[in-house]
Amino acid sequence: MCNVAVDILKASTTHTPNRAFTLFVPSSLRLLPLYMLSMMKSIGFRAGGGSRWDDRAYFLGLCKTLPTEYLMQIFYxxxxxxxxxxxxxxxxxxxxxxxxxxxxxxxxxxxxxxxxxxxxxxxxxxxxxxxxxxxxxxxxxxxxxxxxxxxxxxxxxxxxxxxxxxxxxxxxxxxxxxxxxxxxxxxxxxxxxxxxxxxxRHLVDDKSESTMSYVEFLRYVRDQIVN
Incomplete structure (x- = not known):
């Protein structure tokens, strides 16, 4: 999922040669890293064995049926x-x-x-x-x-x-x-x-034992794009 965020932003982002760490992201995609990180920390998608299969299945069912505005609220x-x-x-x-x-x-x-x-x-x-x-x-x-x-x-x-x-x-x-x-x-x-x-568990901006904080994730995405 990290790679998906990187690929999408890489295809639609520009950066100046003399300011390699300055990215210009379209306004419609500025929240993409936030929601991708939220998805990775959610019950349905997080790595490891911390979630029961029934909970994962229910969560994935919500992803298929809920309107976008409510789905975004579940993630963030x-x-x-x-x-x-x-x-x-x-x-x-x-x-x-x-x-x-x-x-x-x-x-x-x-x-x-x-x-x-x-x-x-x-x-x-x-x-x-x-x-x-x-x-x-x-x-x-x-x-x-x-x-x-x-x-x-x-x-x-x-x-x-x-x-x-x-x-x-x-x-x-x-x-x-x-x-x-x-x-x-x-x-x-x-x-x-x-x-x-x-x-x-919903405080997704913070770092956990197995996941990055939002700031760390932004740095990771930026480094993958400019390198």
């Missing part, structure tokens, strides 16, 4: 910090109501803070990741518990509470899912959950 989910939804979000009018949309961040631990809470929209699943140092104010107003330690390890629904923060988060989740042609499952994960890998 949308990640939003929701602990700042009241302070740092885009506000748009939704009829008579205001809809608060947090700014998307890259899929990297660089953007994950133990003091934060994050929504990852992976098309079929929405993961809500709660950092272990999240404020008591947040868990009280969103989960109706007093502290992080009182939050159950894994939850599959978000309580609807009569306060501003809870309403903003529920409205945002509805905004993400309202146009989906299929149902979306919610999985809420604490930072110390044994299932936290369901969230962290």
């Amino acid at each position: 989910p949308d990640l939003y910090p929701i602990h700042t939804i009241e302070d740092k979000s885009q506000v748009i009018q939704d009829g008579e109501d205001e809809l608060h949309i947090p700014q998307r961040v890259h899929l990297s631990f660089q953007h994950i803070d133990s003091h934060g809470a994050y929504v990852m929209d992976a098309c079929e699943y929405i993961y809500i990741y709660i950092g272990k140092a999240i404020s008591d104010h947040f868990v009280q107003n969103v989960f109706n518990v007093q502290t992080f330690s009182a939050l159950r390890t894994d939850l599959y629904s978000l309580p609807e509470l009569e306060n501003s923060l809870s309403i903003k988060i529920h409205n945002f989740l509805s905004y993400l899912t309202q146009s989906r042609p299929h149902g979306v499952a919610i999985h809420i994960l604490r930072e110390d959950s044994p299932n936290r890998h369901l969230f962290t």
Whole structure:
């Protein structure tokens, strides 16, 4: 799959002789390395024995049937910090109501803070990741518990509470899912959950034991093209 990315970009990329490391990639292909790397790290295509055959078969079935916009989201989910939804979000009018949309961040631990809470929209699943140092104010107003330690390890629904923060988060989740042609499952994960890998495996910008980071992959592709 690495070679496919290199061949496609090599056929459509130019570089100046006196600046061998400057590549000019068509705008339509600039995200190709990102999605190729995401595919290589996905359940369906990653090397090694870390995935069950049933999971691989299901994933490959999705690749054949899902519309492109949803398939891209499975490979590279949308990640939003929701602990700042009241302070740092885009506000748009939704009829008579205001809809608060947090700014998307890259899929990297660089953007994950133990003091934060994050929504990852992976098309079929929405993961809500709660950092272990999240404020008591947040868990009280969103989960109706007093502290992080009182939050159950894994939850599959978000309580609807009569306060501003809870309403903003529920409205945002509805905004993400309202146009989906299929149902979306919610999985809420604490930072110390044994299932936290369901969230962290999607942080494809980072390096893992067997795969390159996005920056390393870009360098690899560039070197293959210019050499």
